[in-house]
Amino acid sequence: MSGLDNVIAAETRLSEVDGANGRLVICGHSLDDLAGNVPYEDVLALLLPDLLGPNPQAIRADLGQARVVAFRQLAHLDAELAALPVTEALRALMARLPDGEDRETALLQIAAPAVFVPALVRRQAGQGAIAPDPARAHAADMLAMLTGADPGAEAVRALDTYLVTVSDHGLNASTFTARVVASTRAGYASAVVAALGALKGPLHGGAPGPVLDMLDAIGTPANAADWIDAALVRGERLMGFGHRVYRVRDPRADALKGALRRLGAAGGMDAGRLALAEAIERDALTALRARKPDRVLETNVEFFTALLLEALGFPRDAFTGVFAAGRVGGWVAHAHEQIETGRLIRPQSRYVGPQPAGRAA
Structure with missing residues (x-):
């Protein structure tokens, strides 16, 4: 199979991957201008202005409250689930969140990986989860929940750079999966969980x-x-x-x-x-x-x-989960765009198997 190379499956305002020139554009902004210069919340305001609003400071406050809501799910983190690899445990925890196509669901989906990944890392190290601080910026709080200490400014900037850098990247495997699921009107949570399943594969998010x-x-x-x-x-x-x-x-x-x-x-x-x-x-x-x-x-x-x-202190088996914490903004944005502008994704296949016996040529 061709892997659908060069097949246009969607029109999007979210990102352009210019492979020939080594350029990534996110909502009209070059990655060179965003990465290292703005926090993750600013990119969320670019990706989802009509759903989350265009004000990064308001998104920061609402995302902080969403992290508090996500943290409550950890009260139900049983030993069997916590013993799974971080990406599989993250997928299971994300599947417990409520589904929908509203702003609160979108915020919770974006906030949750930043809470769940540090908690899972700490649990596997024999340590307790640390509650989020809704007053912190998203990247700063993720690091604080991982280490238990106030992160330095350069560490926060480094994680923000990473989250911004991976926030969206065209119609990659996990993002395409999110759009397919969203096109069925299953909801943001279903789209994100499906995308996580695609991200887990070593040819996409596991390298x-x-x-x-x-x-x-x-x-x-x-x-x-x-x-x-x-x-x-x-x-x-x-x-x-x-x-x-x-x-x-x-x-x-x-x-x-x-x-x-x-x-x-x-x-x-x-x-x-x-x-x-x-x-x-x-x-x-x-x-x-x-x-x-x-x-x-x-x-x-x-x-x-x-x-x-x-x-920054993340163990190797948590890398895919941290990737998800950045890419989830893009997943939700693509799911939202698909719901608002697209239709049910239903491509055709070409049958190459045997025909029933006796069928005329």
Whole structure:
């Protein structure tokens, strides 16, 4: 199957992925202008102005109250559910939330992953969940619920950069899933849970963790070139390089690399870890260009996602859940847009199986 490449399945005002030029536009704004410069609430105001309102400060306050509502669900977090991998437990918790197509449902869906992921991480570490503070900004509260401490300004800016960077990215697998479900008028919660199921797949949202496995295996910058060459000789894929759409560098990688450097300058991450990553990136790009000159394999968002989320204190098995905490704004926006402007999504298939016996040619 073609994977529906180059098939236009929707018209949207939400985002444009320009793979040929390495450009991402979100609601008329370049990612370069948004990432690192505005908090997540500002992007929500761009994505959902008619549902959440155009005022980021009002969204911040309402999102804070929605986190308080989401936290109440953790009273029903049983041991069996808490023992699941973070993404599966997150999906189960999200499925318990009420469904609908109203503003309160949208806010709760956007708020909940930021509450549930830190709580699940802490529960699996034998620690209690920390209640949200509705007065905090969304990224700051997510970090505080993870660590139990007031996060520094640069850490908050780094997480905001990540949430903004992944908030929407065209009609990717999980977003398309959300639109299909929304087109049935099932509600925002159903669309988000279905999108989470798509995100769980390793070909979509599950790749950042193995980037760190690669860094750990290489160990030092001096080992990078030889390790990479040996991996390519074995036919292995280098995690964090190449993208289905981008034919030049993924602009999200640049945004996150900038956030990492700012975090490192503020003392928020191990300088040696960043130096190792930059050496691996340099040697990997050199090796890929030499061995695969007919393919464009540039650094993608997953490479620096892994380093950034690690530096902020998230364990590897929670990375997909943090991705969901950012992408959920886009999922809800696409679901809302589909409900407001679209119709039931019902593509056709071409039958290639056998015909009944005796049928005339």
